[in-house]
Amino acid sequence: MEKYDYGIIGGGPAGYSAGMFLAKQGKSVILFEKDLLGGTCLNKGCIPTKSLLHSSQVFANSKKLEEFGIKINAEEFNFSKIIEKKDKTVEKIRKSLELAVKNSGVKIVYNEACIKDNTTILAEDNEYKVDKIILATGSRPRQIKGLEFDKEFIFNSDDLLNLKSLPKSVLIVGSGAIGIEWARIFSNFEVEVTIVELAEHLIPLADIDISKRVERIFKQKKIKFYTKTSIQSIENKAVTLSNGEIISPDFVLVAAGRETNTQNAECECILGDACNEIQLAHYAISQAKSLALGIPFDKNLVPSIIYGEPEIAWVGIQEKDCDENCKSTLMPITALGKSWCDDSTDGFIKIITKKDKICGASIISKEASSLIHIFLIAIKENLSINEIKSICFAHPTYAEGIFEILNLV
Numbered sequence: 001m002e003k004y005d006y007g008i009i010g011g012g013p014a015g016y017s018a019g020m021f022l023a024k025q026g027k028s029v030i031l032f033e034k035d036l037l038g039g040t041c042l043n044k045g046c047i048p049t050k051s052l053l054h055s056s057q058v059f060a061n062s063k064k065l066e067e068f069g070i071k072i073n074a075e076e077f078n079f080s081k082i083i084e085k086k087d088k089t090v091e092k093i094r095k096s097l098e099l100a101v102k103n104s105g106v107k108i109v110y111n112e113a114c115i116k117d118n119t120t121i122l123a124e125d126n127e128y129k130v131d132k133i134i135l136a137t138g139s140r141p142r143q144i145k146g147l148e149f150d151k152e153f154i155f156n157s158d159d160l161l162n163l164k165s166l167p168k169s170v171l172i173v174g175s176g177a178i179g180i181e182w183a184r185i186f187s188n189f190e191v192e193v194t195i196v197e198l199a200e201h202l203i204p205l206a207d208i209d210i211s212k213r214v215e216r217i218f219k220q221k222k223i224k225f226y227t228k229t230s231i232q233s234i235e236n237k238a239v240t241l242s243n244g245e246i247i248s249p250d251f252v253l254v255a256a257g258r259e260t261n262t263q264n265a266e267c268e269c270i271l272g273d274a275c276n277e278i279q280l281a282h283y284a285i286s287q288a289k290s291l292a293l294g295i296p297f298d299k300n301l302v303p304s305i306i307y308g309e310p311e312i313a314w315v316g317i318q319e320k321d322c323d324e325n326c327k328s329t330l331m332p333i334t335a336l337g338k339s340w341c342d343d344s345t346d347g348f349i350k351i352i353t354k355k356d357k358i359c360g361a362s363i364i365s366k367e368a369s370s371l372i373h374i375f376l377i378a379i380k381e382n383l384s385i386n387e388i389k390s391i392c393f394a395h396p397t398y399a400e401g402i403f404e405i406l407n408l409v
């Protein structure tokens with residue numbers, strides 16, 4: 001019987017990262033994947049959605065080219081080519097990943113696996129002896145009672161990745177990262193979008209000013225939304241909302257969170273989405289790093305990002321967490337010359353400070369996904385405002401917004 005130091009079930013970011021990091025430490029590792037290496041992140045999540053989002057944004061931006069003195073005729077797009085481009089991107093990354101995992105010395109078994117006991121994994125009638133088992137089986141879209149996925153009218157985010165054509169209208173249930181990104185993709189492709197959100201504002205986990213700004217932008221873009229609203233019933237593709245409104249979309253996307261794929265067996269080490277903490281790829285990778293390399297990370301400093309234009313990002317505390325010692329400062333992105341050059345002036349940087357330290361940042365702006373990491377490092381390293389101000393930020397950039405906002409504190 002084959003024997004390994006570690007047996008990992010699940011080949012998503014949690015599983016393959018843990019595998020590669022452990023192999024680097026000289027451990028023998030066997031990894032079981034029942035579908036495609038890369039998991040949800042590479043095959044159904046982070047990467048394919050960002051590829052579609054980019055294509056949709058290129059199309060939407062092509063409508064504004066005349067403002068920049070460029071004239072081309074980009075009235076149409078070929079949706080099957082867009083899907084093809086997304087598939088090629090995913091495939092290319094997957095091939096590199098497969099090679100990297102193989103080169104690291106991790107043995108991959110493409111089969112469904114389950115835990116037989118503390119030291120035995122079972123896959124297709126074969127038993128594998130391991131010293132330790134890591135469960136990294138990920139998550140799946142959460143179903144809501146009355147809104148069961150049927151691949152005809154009620155879809156989840158997996159179903160959308162292989163649409164053959166675009167709908168004319170779509171109803172999105174939930175305004176977390178997945179709901180908002182899909183709303184942006186559809187809207188860029190001129191699909192009529194309506195969002196239904198149970199909470200008081202869109203993106204309930206974001207700072208209130210971010211939620212309000214997104215609502216304003218969505219109104220401008222004619223993306224309809226109903227907050228404090230739920231779905232009451234669906235009959236013959238007519239959706240009745242709790243506010244009495246009746247909508248007849250081509251289909252409904254339910255983006256209301258994800259549930260874990262855990263097995264009933266006991267397992268000491270669960271990583272990634274399966275452990276039901278923060279369901280993000282970088283959280284899964286940081287957990288793997290911490291386990292395999294002993295590099296700790298602060299769970300309170302995990303950045304949240306929502307992609308599209310403008311990007312949205314936050315880390316640390318928000319307005320709602322503030323006490324009387326906190327100060328909140330907001331700077332419109334229009335203060336930055338670069339935003340005018342890029343025609344991306346809608347947005348702001350907001351920070352929460354306590355005495356001379358930053359404790360939270362929320363950004364809605366082009367490049368917010370990169371910018372947030374500067375705040376993240378400042379918070380993690382407990383840098384004082386003056387220490388950050390002493391950095392020479394390049395001009396013209398969005399990063400110089402960090403210096404500018406610190407001048408306002």
Ligand SMILES: Cc1cc2nc3c(=O)[nH]c(=O)nc-3n(C[C@H](O)[C@H](O)[C@H](O)COP(=O)(O)OP(=O)(O)OC[C@H]3O[C@@H](n4cnc5c(N)ncnc54)[C@H](O)[C@@H]3O)c2cc1C
Nearest residue numbers: 010012013014034039040041045113138272273279280281
């Ligand atoms: C539409 C969408 C967009 C997203 N965008 C982002 C983003 O931009 N940024 C971000 O950080 N996160 C994003 N996420 C979340 C991210 O994809 C997950 O947090 C991440 O994939 C979790 O990694 P994981 O390894 O824990 O699980 P997964 O990636 O789900 O991997 C688990 C793997 O385990 C395999 N598996 C399950 N059971 C078994 C078994 N019994 N035997 C063998 N194999 C098994 C599965 O096939 C799967 O490949 C997105 C998710 C979705 C759905």
